[in-house]
Amino acid sequence: MEEVCSRRTQSSRHQIDSAEENSEIARPTPPLFYLSIMNDGVSPSQPAFDQLLGESCKLWSSYRDAASTTPLLPSDCINLKSLLGRTPSFLGSGLLPDDVHVSLACREEQSTQGQQGLLTSGRSMWRTSRGTCILEHKAMTLDLLLGVPTPLAVQISDCAPLTEWPGIQGISGHDKGNYLTILFLAWAYILSARWAEVLTDSSELQCKTRFTTGVVSPRLGPNQQGDVEIDLGEHVEQDEASWWKAVLTSPGGWEVTADYNGRTFLSPWSVSISATIRIAVAGDLVVPAAQPPSSSQALQYLARFCSHNRLHGQCVTALAGALYIPFLSGKSVSLPVPQPAPRHQSREPVACFAQSHSDVVAEHGKLLTYYMTLSTNVWGMRSLLCSTFFNADIECNLVSAWLNPAFAVIDPLLREENVPVLAKVLANRQPKLGSLWLGAIFMGVAKSTLRDIRTGLTAVNLSMAAWTRTEQSFITSEPGASNGETIRREDECRLLFILGVDGYTRAPVHPWKPFGETRLSDAELSVRQHASCGCHCLEYISWNWTLTNGKELEDPGIDFISDDENNISIQKGEAHAPKQHNNELCSQSLSEISTRGIFGWLRSTGYTANEESIYKHPWIDIEGSDDEDVGDDGSDTSEHSAAPTKLILDWLK
Template identity: 60%
Template sequence: MDDAIRPNRTAFDRVLCESFKLWASYLNASNTTPLLPFDCIDLKRLLRRTPSFLGCSLLSEDAHIPLKFVEKGSREGHYGLLSSCRSIWRTHCSKCPLEPITMPSHLILGVQSSLAVQISDSAPLAEWPGIQGISGHDEGNYLAVLFLAWAYILSARWAELLRSASSCKIKYATGNGPSFMVPSHQCAAEIDLGYHAEKDEAGWWAAILSSGGGRHITAEYNQRTYLSPWSVTTSDTSHIAVMGNPSVAGIELPSSSTALKYLARFSSHHRLYGQCSAALVAVLYVPFLSGRSVSLPMPKQVLRSQSPARFAQPDIDIVGEHGRLLPYYMTLSSNVWGMRSLLCSTFFNADIECNLVTAWLNPAFTILDPLLQANNMPMLAKVLASRQPKFGSLWLGAIIMGIAKSTLQDMRIGLTALDLNVAAWTGTDQSFITLKPGVSDGITIRREDECRLLFITGCDGFTKAPIYPWKPFGATLLCDTEPHVQQHACCGCHYLEYHSWNWSLENGEELEDLSVGLVPDDENDLNTHVREQYPIARHDIKLSSDSLSEAATRGIFSWLRSTGYPANEKPIYQHSWIDIESSDDEDVDDVESSTTEGTGSREFIDEWLSNVDQSLPILSGRSTP
């Protein structure tokens, strides 16, 4: 170490070179074809132990067990309907048992404002790039059409599940209202179904394309009216007409299963496969953006090819497969902070210590920044999918919804997101705090293991997991640690192990969801293989600031020593990166937010950090920053 905190030049250069070679290899691999990898539409890889929405997989269809809901208001007067839940975590040691840890949580169940959808020629992926391994499919661009269909299907399924799990009164609007009636000459585009459809089916397509999916399905709870979290509405200039102008008067809005059949017919006729999956994952971000607006590509309909379709894998009923997994996608989607945390986890590396974050992340953005500046979204999707294949679909959805750039900008300045529940649901490493520990030598303990034991044993002041993913460097003298740490330091077997998700019931009991056997529990699929060696010159890497390492180091060390530090660590805590003694009167969160560089706004960082305490910015009609 050159000083108490900064890494030495050798360590810094090693991480810098390794990171650049790794990210350059992703770019090199992505240049081999203009097509997106199949990972970008493989949604089910997201699911490992994700619970079903409102615990629906645990009960028979006719069961009625009311769940406990809470309402949360905002200063703007909006309300959100939330579920009351908690996750249970074991500490994985039979010889030296510790009490399980519970983490209270809420999932968003109802909103009071829908997402506004606009149709634009300049929206992301206006030209569909195609998917590797698939030919004869996805000609033209139907993303907006499919998006509106999926938004309705999720909203309809929401209403069906909410009815059986609560005392909410569900209402479906009829098709007689003037909001349905939009003359075709006033619409942004016109779609030909391409096949004969009965009145109800054709009317449903006309209704959702002219007004938005799910906007006419509501739930009443405690004398307030709520919309589905996946409720969307099209703007006056963005309605899509159906050729033939089918009547919507008197139609009954279909169930989710009937709407799935309509969507399957449409997708089969137009040979939509990749776009169908991409539209669904885009809809999963609707709760994240509730109350705001999104631009989707102008529909481009082409005559389908008569040549037979060919797949790199056996042809499957893609709509039916997604329909079966819909309740699990809905749970994932209703955790808005968790959705963002999955994108951020693409950049997490469990081997990187907090003072080397700059060396690890700067090369990544040296590769990504030119793609962002050139607005090369297909290449961006391919590079990010190369890094973590199972999140390829999430990045494609984020690109379609226009939030990929802002997420990457936040990551560039060190504003990450962490959600241990979603990490467990998807089998993802997001933080050092959940990894397996080492064994103390009886004299010292690694600081990362000290952090784990402080949280697992529930020491005073450490009842909340750190929101900082990067592990602290170095070791602490065992005699300087808390008694609980000294007691368990040599066990080497205490670590957080996700056990279950529990839905709270109105009668005070809980509905336990183990969520096992949903999909194969593969190993974390971060791609760390470097395909080719790349020379690196120092001027190729931006090294103008240590702000990323500084913020990460200040964050985790402030958490670790929130109750004071041992005398032999005084050089660390007097270091300019931390300097706790100059901030004795400030709250730890204030220290972190006020000293992070490069954000340009103290208020912006305060708002960001507030999300870790289960704040839901969706309730005020805006997204997370």
């Protein structure tokens, strides 16, 4: 490190400016907890840590307190379409007239588990300037899952999440019983059928649908344990009953495949039901053979089923859960045992709301190809959940003060398996993602994702962020203009990525911005050239599908604007911090991980001599850290550890 060329410096000033500020407008004075006089060049000052910790405690406690006012879930938990934003249609479906045929490129690739998957790809295109300093558009390549070798194994269990449906605010008289698993299996078929239809139109792949017909299923006795019988209603068509029996057959009632290079791939939404619990259809014992229905016909069957059983919120949640099937491909999931509503009970008056059951199913059917694009961006699905905890104002060395209170609220809910309150807390934080979190809870994805975020393992996918109009990283905020002498390190990062400087062609995987400033004389030449432009940006334009002939098909996306334009819900109010062990609440581990991560990206070409206090700090230089600073219990005993002050101790009482 002594030989590293001196081309950058650290400023003594440490501030966080809002990511929404325009570089041409004077910057307002940042809040107190964003001002931090550095003790050692890296660790935040104690007052800065304490102030942010207190603010975060109040905020996350307010989410928890608001979630305790009613056992019902907010309507945000079933507002799935609010996710779409500018999402492109799956494989460009609907972009071209029916008589115009293009073929999308695809390729095989082996996963880390050794399984062979089928992928397609494209590029998200980004504008990089809004002024006279013109730069070329920036392209970010992304692979999407097109086919899988094995289906998702579905096990039906009475210990699965959402065994009891909590209900939705404003919708009474609906969703009695629990039909989540039945609806999930129906959506899996519908997504797979639409996949085959789109794939046939946009590629050279040959798709096939195998359908189990002529199913013979004995009527279940009223006291027969371990099996469930569902009612399709009166005047059910024979083809409709045949489809339901195939969808609910365990295992192997249906299969949708495509052949590529002599290998057979399954639809990414393929499932296989375990035979532990049998789901039977009430009515005729023998159903004559039928052809596999199209996705449109199957949607009509689903709409009739939802209308007969007055299902609304459960139908949307089952669809949200089905979007995680590609994410879990080749694994297994436990879903709740169906609990049909007793038919002898008198029905409650139905609350009025905007759409009938059939309209809800039809609406989501029209949006299906957009959901499919989101679903096949499997890393992007995880990044959306991670974005719930992102705050563009937080610098990397204050991440612990921001996130520790969040998990002080969430961890007890996970231990208690308090699903309704957990879902409400997360929906209160970011309403747009409420439906996605409820689907993740239903599929058993939420717990592992929260565990990873808790240990600093977050995900960033800029294309998914643009498609859904969510914020996932500081890198997409607009750079501010330099004062001619220094440049904020966060702006330095943005310009390095926007300009595509060697070594910075990939966006940082760590979302939290670095602190401090760099002298322009020490920055990269290209950064110096554009530091004062004040017009550069990273603004999403469109998604381009890659074709087999090397050309591209431009897809501007759906351009859906949610009624709630605020992605993040910020509630203020008097609330007490959760009671938790002080060492956990005041741990600096997440700040350490974030600081090491973003500085590892920014200084991948080497630190400067005057940044010695940074690169020799224990958070950065792990090998050179002093073992004497670690206590017998593994806790940090150095002078820079964030011990709770009187302010925090008062909250913890």
